[in-house]
Amino acid sequence: MKAVFSKIGLALVYLGSLAPWWAIRIDASIFAFWMTYVFRYRRRVVKGNLNRVGAENVSLYKIYRNFSLLALESMKLFTVSKRRAVMQVRFENFELIEELYSKGKSVVLVGGHMANWEIFSVVFPNIVKHKTYAIYKRLNNKVFDIAIKKSRSKTGMEIVEMNELKSLFETGHNEPILCSLVFDQRPRVAKNARWTKFLGVETPFYSGMEKIALRLNAAVVYSAITRDKSGKYTMKFHLVEEEVFKVEEGEVLDKCIGILEDEIVKAPHDWLWTHRRWKHTRPKGVELHDRKFTKFNGWS
Incomplete structure (x- = not known):
């Protein structure tokens, strides 16, 4: 049933x-109104997250509008054409990706839950020379899991589940590849995560992007996403580290957190506040790593 x-x-x-x-x-504006003032969707979670990081003045309506746009546009990806999807996005510093390809360098492309990161899975295979992969966390609902994989891979993006990463490493790659992932999701197991400060709060992170970059000898590039008033998106590329093996453990994650914090401060309503990002507390005996390379300077 x-x-x-x-x-x-x-x-x-x-x-x-x-x-x-x-x-x-x-429709997103209408849904946002109902979620904000009538249904109060996950209001306790959203308010709790905002209060925790000292961002109480962020507009709830704008947060729910971003959430509504993400949901509706993600639905749109099931049937949107490649040509039409490309019309919704633009890129800044794209020459960085081309330069890395010319060097024979694979790329681990990371970003946060900002605006709509999903649309780029449809667009990216059409514009980069790299063979493209997306790291994906399987959904519990099998019907939707299959459908989403199909919609995200229809333009050439290969979907790799998190428990299948070993196959990605063991496959011989004759050409540079690009592997994309969202790095700010909450780890399932708090004690196995790397704990540091994010938006001024103790927060666990997966350290997988550094491990993937080391295994692939890949550069790490951050993709910062913004949405303009017309509803179109810009992805700006930042080189985080070209030779990951030359830097100390945690440096790449530290720098990515710093870029994400800057994104959130500039457009706080565009981050995904509806999820329980701070569900875990740091287990006793687990180290809290200092931020050596970037610092959060508050909301001003």
């Missing part, structure tokens, strides 16, 4: 994906 309801839900998602981009922006 669960599978039947899932298939019905998926059919509705496909139907919703046929809405034009302008209608999505209108």
Whole structure:
């Protein structure tokens, strides 16, 4: 019965994906109003996160509008064409990616849960010379898991589940590859994470991007995403480290956290505040690593 309801839900998602981009922006505003003032969707989680990091003045309506845009635009990706998806995005410092390819250098492309990171999985394989991969965390719902993998890989992006990373390392790559991942999700096991300060609060992080970069001898590039008033997106590339094996453990993560904090301070409503990012507390005996390379300077 669960599978039947899932298939019905998926059919509705496909139907919703046929809405034009302008209608999505209108719908997002309507949904945001209802979530903010009527349903109060995950209000306790959102307010708790904001209070924890000292960002109480961030607009709840704008947070829910960003969430609504992300949800509706992610639905749109099920049926959007490559040509139309490309029209929604632009890139800054793209020559960095091309330069790394010309050096024969693979890339680990990392970013945070800012604005809509999903749309770039459809666009990226069309514009880069690298063979593209996305690190993916399997969904519990099998019907939606299969559908999302299909929609994200339809333009050539290969989806690699987190428990299948070994196969990525063991595969011989004749050409440089680009492996993308979102690095600011909450680790499942707090004691195995790397703990440091994020937005002034003790926070656990996966350290996987450094390990992947070392295994692939890849450069780490940060992708900062912004959304303009027309609903289009810009991805700006920052070189974090070209030779990861030359720096100390944790330096790459530290620098990525610093860039993400700058993004959030500039557009706080565009981060995903609806998730329980600070669910875990640091276990006794687990080290808190100092930020040696970047610092959070507050919300001013």
